[in-house]
Amino acid sequence: MARDDPLLVPRASSDHSSERNDEEVDALLTGQRLDRDERNRRPGFWREVGLFAWALVATAAVIVLAVVYQHQQNLDHKSGKWAPGEKPTGKRNLIFMVSDGMGPTSLSLTRSFRQFQSGLPIDDVLVLDRHHIGQSRTRSSSSLITDSAAGATAFSCGKKSYNGAISVLPDHSPCGTVLEAAKQAGYMTGLVVTTRMTDATPACFSSHANMRSYEDLIAEHQIGEYPLGRMVDLMIGGGRCHFLPNSTEGSCRGDDKDVVKIAKDKGFSYINDRKSFDGLNLGSSIKLPLLGLVADTDFPYEIDRRHMNDKYPSLEEMARTALKALSDATKDSEQGFFIMIEGSRIDHAGHGNDPAAQVHEVLAYDKAFAAVLEFLENDSTPGILVSTSDHETGGLATARQLRESYPDYKWFPGVLANATYSSEYLGNRLNDYLKAEGKDADKKARREYIRRHMLEDGLGVFDATDEEIDALFVEGKRGDYVFADIVSRRAQIGWATHGHSAADVNIYASSPDDARALIGNHENIEVGSFLADFLDLDLGRVTKQLKDLSTAPEIASADQYSWMGAPLGDDIVVDELDSYHGDFKRMKRDGTIVDMMEKRGVEKRGGSGGCGCGAVH
Secondary structure (H helix, E strand, O other): OOOOOOOOOOOOOHHHHHHHHHHHHHHHHHOOOOOHHHHHHOOOHHHHHHHHHHHHHHHHHHHHHHHHHHHHHHHHHHOOOOOOOOOOOOOOEEEEEEOOEOOHHHHHHHHHHHHHHHOOOOOOOOOHHHHEEEEEEOOOOOOOOOOHHHHHHHHHHOOOOOOOOEOEOOOOOEOOOHHHHHHHOOOEEEEEEEEEOOOHHHHHHHOOEOOOOOHHHHHHHHOOOOOOOOOOOEEEEEOHHHOOOOOOOOOOOOOOOOHHHHHHHOOOEEEOOHHHHHOOHHHOOOOOOEEEEOOOOOOOOHHHHHHHOOOOOOHHHHHHHHHHHHHHHOOOOOOOEEEEEEOOOHHHHHHOOOHHHHHHHHHHHHHHHHHHHHHHHHOOOOEEEEEEOOOEEOOOEOOOOOOOOOOOOOOOHHHHHOOOOOHHHHHHHHHHHHHHHHOOOOHHHHHHHHHHHHHHHHHOOOOOOHHHHHHHHOOOOOHHHHHHHHHHHHHOOEOOOOOEEOOOEEEEEOOHHHHHHHOEEEEHHHHHHHHHHHOOOOHHHHHHHHHOHHHOHHHOOOOOOHHHOOOOOOOOOOOOOOOOOOOOEEEOOOOOEEEHHHHHOOOOOOOOOOOOOOOOO
16 A cells, blocks of 8 residues: 655654544544644643542542551450550540469469369460560569558559558658549449458558558548548458447457448448348449448458358459449440459468468469450450559479478479368368367377368378477467478478568560550559559549648648558658668668567567557557
8 A cells, every 4th residue: 555655754653643542532522523732732631530530549448448447446446455555545444453472483383283183285374374464573662572562552553652551652641543543534443352351452542541550541441531532433352340340249440430331321332241242143233332341351262262152252253243333334434444353362372381272362363364354355345454463472482492412303283282271271270179179188189180180181181290290289380381381392382481572573464455565574663654544544633632631621630641540650661772780680760770570579460560440559
């Protein structure tokens, strides 16, 4: 075919051809004539249209992805999981659990015991093991070894204080607590414990006292008899004796004040036994506020309580009941709840150096921890669980050297599995036996009774020596300590002390994402700060209220803080670590030395003796 243009004449560029094709398509679509001049004025029109369309599609995709992400976040929030560094901004619940006296070795001891007892494989672990995120350093302002009062003050106030302080700082001023701040911010509040409700840990969240031994005073604070008024909506635990007047059977108060009656007058419902606890229907039949005191003093150890289930509820039951009640009470509110749940008697088992009681206490705590996780999974309100210990007790070691020669690398959980009662229970039985008839019985008869009815029936020990049995009757020796040592030696469990140790303790959480700020090793006050931060609480504002007597002018006196009980004596160091001054000696605040061996003879539980009322005698 002939061409009009010679081969060497350049043809139109491909760009121009493309433009022309675009114009032709445009004309066909619009029905308008092709205008070559218009073409020249609108270069790249369709490119712009394409880019615009692409932008619309991309924007739509981003919006869809954002909606999907937000939906997923909502699902995660319901299960208690948030993005790194995030926390819920609306309604939320915070459950804080304290395993009083439980150190890392307690977990190792209990894990191996459970594997042995239930025939489980070596990779079977406790629920707690799967939620371990960090460790807490426990020193107080007065000692490298804290007590529960200073330890719990670190959690409740986010501040260091001296051993014995109940949410009171070294300068003798009160510090606002997480529970108080939560209540004032509109949250419902609760306390669940297996010891006395007036014991150090629950006291630090709900009262202020110069010394932990002022338990009568603490009881009054807990039902609202102090500057802030009632701050606790639910209390379930022991310690009924500190709420009853001393004219009443079972009272341990130093005065005739009826704190239960005062609580009822303030609107509290009251329960005091297992039957009335069962009437709460696991929380669905609770009228708040509730004062539940289901034991005279402390609950029995779990190893003993299981034989008295008709008299005392378990920690798991109390936790489930409290969570259900608080969840129902906040169902239609803008705020959720804060609760502190304590496995209190892990500490006491450590004090008693009783490994059989210890493992059952830790297992009971593990069950309660699992129950809380179940609640969080099923509850409609976002919430988290944080758990730690105030300190380690006993200097527990899963090892013991029994003789001078090189030790065996062994410990025997089967010895603990043979025990059916605690050393505390058997010590009380021993005392009852001696009061009834044991003092008049000859040595042989006493040995036979102890061997058969206590060591064999109670501890599963069939090879006790006469020397071990006779140690139960040595003047100055505690029978429960002797029973515990009989078990510990056979299990090859070691203890460094009947007191506390300076060991770091574990931190647990419902998920690492729930408490990322607590991953790793931290000071115990950082746990308290985390609790306040999670609920957006201003502890400083509450502290200011406590320092301002205008909140309760009727208690004004020459001493601004007289409502916190008698002031401290000179023998209490509050703001500096003590130093070594020779065996069994320590320095007073005035610089003089006190012989602790002499002092120990007059001290009572709580650290300062006296009636526990906080008054001067």
